[in-house]
Amino acid sequence: EADIYQTPRYLVIGTGKKITLECSQTMGHDKMYWYQQDPGMELHLIHYSYGVNSTEKGDLSSESTVSRIRTEHFPLTLESARPSHTSQYLCASRSLAGRTDTQYFGPGTRLTVL
């Protein structure tokens, strides 16, 4: 059973607002990831972290930022939301233990920027 949580599940906001999407996991995983998912389903990696104070940009350029102050918490922030940020955002985590380990996903946050 995956113990990874995302809040809010749904968010509708106006252009220019600052938002933070929360992601927490209770499995003690070192690796955490943020993906942006198109309506056409493909996953795009936008940020990842290999541990506390480690953050890297992913394959898809994103105007969002992330932080990793605690192992269990990996929030994503948009300083000024725009309609182009409308998407589904999925958080995931994984153990560093080996390449066979499962990557667990949260339920996602569906963001709509008006």
Added chain:
Amino acid sequence: GNSVTQMEGPVTLSEEAFLTINCTYTATGYPSLFWYVQYPGEGLQLLLKATKADDKGSNKGFEATYRKETTSFHLEKGSVQVSDSAVYFCALSAYNNDMRFGAGTRLTVKP
């Protein structure tokens, strides 16, 4: 670099039909291979995995065999149900330990 190519969708089947979703990969070394499923409004869940050549992963009637000679990991199910309607993702994890996902295949099963 490492990559996964999976069958384009959407796939529409009648209940009790046989399902195959093709997945091939390119990777350095000996990757582990995974199938994830995403039901509407949810995140991805692990469906099955295989960690070495000739391994067969299975779960909920789904199966996939790790074929190194053809670099493939095709997903199969003998008799699909309406409840199997979802998006299916093939994925690999190679020496650098980060996962690569395919583009996803949407399956719709009609009664």
